[in-house]
């Protein structure tokens with residue numbers, strides 16, 4: 001990638017060290033695109049995560065939002081070392097995870113657990129809930145004493161609101177919401193510090209979704225957990241997060257306290273995103289102004305130069321936007337807290353109203369396909385089957 | 389968009405203009421005998437030309453089965469459909485397969501959540517759209533191709549002439565949904581059924597598609613049945629909303645009325661369980677307890693009773709009927725509940741502090 005400048009940790013982002021549980025710097029995950037039947041040739045890369053910097057404080061909930069394919073899940077997986085980073089570092093509790101191997105990494109992993117969107121897909125269908133929960137506990141030596149283990153199991157069920165008889169049941173015997181409770185219990189079983197929850201409520205009906213959201217909040221309080229919550233539902237994210245990062249094509253474009261982000265979004269993409277969320281209130285719906293974005297998310301295999309959002313940005317300017325990649329920075333605006341950072345060259349002028357939105361050239365937004373048959377929804381996952 | 393719905397009230401059948409679509413006692417049962425399961429249970433509603441009617445409810449409440457029954461797209465075996473579906477005065481349920489195939493695409497069209505499943509993967513897009521025009525409008529190939537390009541352009545697909553040669557997998561989800569809408573519009577249908585058309589899409593793309601649908605209803609007077617579980621989508625788009633629970637309509641109201649004064653405890657529960665961008669942060673969500681697995685059969689009482697905070701003795705003894713709510717609320721407001729809500733649960737929702745969480 002010639003257009004991207006390497007992201008350096010900037011001085012103004014540093015939180016007091018002892019507060020930070022997870023510290024990610026300049027993280028990149030690039031997937032090679034292979035072609036050819038007999039000999040695999042690498043014909044390009046999917047820049048799934050391309051320069052992520054973020055810190056999560058102990059005990060806080062950090063929400064990560066962005067369009068499908070922008071790299072949220074890949075980021076979450078890379079944080080847990082389930083995906084090998086191409087570049088950058090992940091410091092957990094002060095330890096660089098990339099420096100850990102084998103047993104040391106395994107021991108560290110116990111403190112970082114994942115909860116998935118699809119509880120059924122992530123739970124082994126042949127294991128009972130008891131076996132599922134014991135598996136992780138055994139691996140980390142938490143089930144050596146049978147009596148203590150049994151007490152722990154029943155405390156876990158209690159904490160996530162499942163009945164005692166759930167232990168002998170199989171995942172398919174539960175409703176979606178209950179399965180998500182099993183998934184959460186499994187994550188909790190090894191007493192982690194950080195839970196990465198990737199779309200934990202997206203597959204659930206709204207009434208059940210609220211039960212799980214409340215559960216996550218209660219557990220955080222009870223066990224002092226730190227959360228990284230990945231989700232595309234902005235209302236849910238705002239509800240549970242202390243701080244929120246907005247991702248676009250592999251990197252953060254804005255980061256702020258949940259309230260600041262929603263009351264004064266600074267990045268054009270964040271503004272568009274927030275204005276697009278349907279609100280269950282007809283009076284609001286009738287009057288609110290929407291910023292309709294043109295086109296789709298460009299392919300992460302061929303990201304636009306300069307600001308990655310410039311092809312769809314209603315505030316795009318003739319200079320800088322398509323040549324210079326904006327870095328996440330503190331803006332020079334009265335009343336904007338230092339924790340509110342944005343990656344846009346023109347954030348100040350846009351906030352003051354000096355720059356106004358304009359129409360976007362549709363041809364510009366359409367470079368996804370001129371670059372080849374890369375599908376933004378199937379993403380590169382579908383690429384190998386669709387390439388001739 | 390903001391005009392109040394003036395739909396014929398069920399069960400009276402009297403009122404405003406002639407409805408384009410009139411569904412009466414639509415019932416769909418899967419299986420037989422002891423295994424029989426009624427997915428849609430005496431559902432009745434009307435749709436006027438140019439009107440958008442919403443069907444909302446959680447997974448499994450019967451939204452898709454209702455629309456598939458209207459379109460006669462249910463599997464040919466294993467189910468029983470009863471009731472009437474009159475479209476412009478003609479009962480669709482009594483038409484032959486061939487007659488119905490002709491109606492679909494010409495008078496009625498449907499778009500689905502997953503556009504890929506309704507597009508042919510091995511036929512170029514242009515050919516697929518042109519085929520609809522050739523079949524239903526008797527157009528020749530060349531003019532059909534030209535019209536197809538116009539349609540793609542109309543739904544906001546850039547560079548339509550090039551796109552006509554592409555295959556569905558070469559398009560993004562949003563583009564595919566647009567292409568499907570273009571196909572649905574090809575014959576200027578009088579009724580469009582959209583089943584969760586934006587559920588699989590990102591919010592920014594969803595906003596584009598919803599704007600497109602709104603424009604369509606306004607400009608061409610197409611009647612639209614909008615099926616969704618997203619109350620936000622309903623709030624912005626539907627003139628009239630039907631809330632489904634366990635295969636039955638439990639509440640019907642104009643959208644302003646429904647959100648301002650939900651009367652059915654299930655509707656109120658849904659509204660209180662969703663966080664919203666426009667409210668103060670920190671409200672503790674109040675979920676509807678349990679899940680649909682707790683339902684009791686409708687013929688024993690109210691199916692929602694086991695999950696309902698307003699339950700009273702009669703709820704498990706007598707099945708509540710769908711009847712006009714209160715005279716002062718108008719004849720279009722229907723409700724199926726023995727003990728309806730007197731106030732909006734959102735107005736006195738507990739905050740985090742109060743609930744002591």
Ligand SMILES: Nc1ncnc2c1ncn2[C@@H]1O[C@H](COP(=O)(O)OP(=O)(O)OP(=O)(O)O)[C@@H](O)[C@H]1O
Nearest residue numbers: 031046048068069070071072073074300379380381
């Ligand atoms: N193992 C892989 N090999 C190649 N490409 C991949 C791989 N995993 C993910 N990608 C691609 O990387 C990009 C980012 O994917 P990712 O799953 O992280 O997105 P996401 O933001 O989680 O999206 P969603 O909201 O749809 O879950 C996509 O284009 C995806 O196709």
Ligand SMILES: Nc1ncnc2c1ncn2[C@@H]1O[C@H](COP(=O)(O)OP(=O)(O)OP(=O)(O)O)[C@@H](O)[C@H]1O
Nearest residue numbers: 418427445446447448449450451452453454463617
């Ligand atoms: N072909 C079928 N055979 C048997 N049962 C079916 C069939 N199709 C649907 N059902 C059942 O009918 C009920 C209603 O299903 P339907 O698809 O209408 O739900 P829905 O409201 O559209 O839900 P969702 O929001 O998940 O799409 C469900 O319980 C479903 O399992």
Ligand code: SF4
Nearest residue numbers: 307310313321344345
């Ligand atoms: S840098 Fe330019 S293109 Fe990017 S968001 Fe700001 S104004 Fe838009």
Ligand SMILES: [Mg+2]
Nearest residue numbers: 072073074198
């Ligand atoms: Mg993901």
Ligand SMILES: [Mg+2]
Nearest residue numbers: 451452453583
């Ligand atoms: Mg459905």
